[in-house]
Amino acid sequence: MTLFLAILGRELRLALRHGGDTVAVLLFFVVAVMLFPLAIGPEPKMLGTVAPGIVWVCALLAALLPLDRLFGADFEDGSLDLLLLSGLPAFAVVGAKALAHWVVTGLPLLLAAGPLAIMLRMPTVALPVLLASLVPGTLMLSLLGATGAAVVLGARRGGVLLPLLVLPLAVPVLIFGAGAPAAVALGQSARPELLLLGALLAGGLPLCPIAGGAALRAAVE
Amino acid sequence: MLQAEQVAAFRGERLVLRDVDFSVPAGGTMLLVGPNGSGKSTLLRLLAGLLRPAAGRVLWDGEDALADLATHGARLVYVGHQDAVKPGLTAAENLKFAALAGGGDLAAGLAALDLAHLADLPARMLSAGQKRRLALARLAVSTAALWLLDEPTLGLDTASVARFGGLLARHRARGGMVVAATHLPLPLADAAELRLG
Numbered sequence: 236m237t238l239f240l241a242i243l244g245r246e247l248r249l250a251l252r253h254g255g256d257t258v259a260v261l262l263f264f265v266v267a268v269m270l271f272p273l274a275i276g277p278e279p280k281m282l283g284t285v286a287p288g289i290v291w292v293c294a295l296l297a298a299l300l301p302l303d304r305l306f307g308a309d310f311e312d313g314s315l316d317l318l319l320l321s322g323l324p325a326f327a328v329v330g331a332k333a334l335a336h337w338v339v340t341g342l343p344l345l346l347a348a349g350p351l352a353i354m355l356r357m358p359t360v361a362l363p364v365l366l367a368s369l370v371p372g373t374l375m376l377s378l379l380g381a382t383g384a385a386v387v388l389g390a391r392r393g394g395v396l397l398p399l400l401v402l403p404l405a406v407p408v409l410i411f412g413a414g415a416p417a418a419v420a421l422g423q424s425a426r427p428e429l430l431l432l433g434a435l436l437a438g439g440l441p442l443c444p445i446a447g448g449a450a451l452r453a454a455v456e
Numbered sequence: 457m458l459q460a461e462q463v464a465a466f467r468g469e470r471l472v473l474r475d476v477d478f479s480v481p482a483g484g485t486m487l488l489v490g491p492n493g494s495g496k497s498t499l500l501r502l503l504a505g506l507l508r509p510a511a512g513r514v515l516w517d518g519e520d521a522l523a524d525l526a527t528h529g530a531r532l533v534y535v536g537h538q539d540a541v542k543p544g545l546t547a548a549e550n551l552k553f554a555a556l557a558g559g560g561d562l563a564a565g566l567a568a569l570d571l572a573h574l575a576d577l578p579a580r581m582l583s584a585g586q587k588r589r590l591a592l593a594r595l596a597v598s599t600a601a602l603w604l605l606d607e608p609t610l611g612l613d614t615a616s617v618a619r620f621g622g623l624l625a626r627h628r629a630r631g632g633m634v635v636a637a638t639h640l641p642l643p644l645a646d647a648a649e650l651r652l653g
Contacts, residue, residue: 241553319525320530321553322529
């Protein structure tokens with residue numbers, strides 16, 4: 236556990252030293268969301284209807300941006316060997332990395348999602364549900380992303396391969412995540428969507444690190 | 457005691473190691489010698505558990521060493537030809553994780569390789585030799601029994617090589633084992649040699 240926290244602390248310290256990466260992800264999120272009113276017109280009713288989907292899709296794409304460096308930098312400079320030899324099982328290394336990705340990327344996206352949804356005139360009743368769906372949603376994206384990053388590690392053009400691998404896997408997360416605030420906006424309960432998101436997270440929490448750990452072992456060979 | 461029995465390994469498509477047999481007793485040392493491409497680094501990675509042997513076994517005190525890779529990882533320190541130094545962290549921060557994993561003292565480890573005065577300097581400002589010393593300091597902060605070293609003295613000045621020699625001697629006096637691949641003479645007394653290739 237100490238080593239798990241040490242990896243997490245090291246990742247956060249590195250992210251702090253290279254703060255530009257997190258800012259770039261946030262700016263991408265903001266700019267991508269702002270493109271929609273420009274493209275489909277500023278009509279409030281229409282924007283309000285599609286707002287949950289826009290916020291979710293842009294958050295998903297923004298979360299993908301830093302993934303190729305998640306293991307890539309450690310792989311290139313030999314640090315990954317040390318992480319795998321530290322005495323921690325490989326799945327714990329992936330878990331720590333996924334958690335670090337969430338703190339550095341998922342959490343800032345979550346914080347930015349509220350103001351952006353308001354900007355898109357999303358019905359205010361749906362706002363808490365949007366944020367509630369983004370908590371398990373972004374966690375799940377970090378888990379899937381870390382797994383995908385471990386799988387494409389060492390592959391040529393891994394950066395291009397990564398979205399192709401992760402995006403299809405993220406489809407269920409997107410459907411239930413964007414569905415929850417949309418349901419509330421229509422006057423229905425968001426409980427089923429939120430429960431299904433929780434179920435996805437409960438499945439992904441053990442499975443993604445195990446798959447990612449096996450991929451890391453294969454990558455260092 | 458570390459033993460290899462009939463070990464074979466591929467690197468890419470090529471079989472670089474076959475029928476490798478050796479044993480290193482507690483306090484023992486083995487130098488891997490051979491021309492470039494003869495499989496020295498491959499064998500070191502295999503002994504670390506980073507590479508699966510295509511055939512044969514690696515034994516630790518008579519039991520399969522690679523059955524539990526996490527436990528095996530905690531038994532050893534691997535210093536590869538890459539320094540694994542993060543330019544954004546200071547020297548001390550770079551070594552902190554190794555010290556935590558190895559159970560050693562961070563300040564003593566930095567002092568052992570004469571890096572104490574560079575502790576708070578970002579690693580990107582260190583020279584190649586200083587980065588190498590920082591990588592070797594991981595050995596000083598670990599209590600692990602097995603050291604796997606890939607060209608450990610590359611780029612070191614004579615004073616650092618002597619300090620490294622002291623580190624090796626202390627490790628062996630504690631009953632530690634060293635397996636090293638090198639083309640340069642290492643400050644090691646009575647080391648066994650394994651010729652590859």
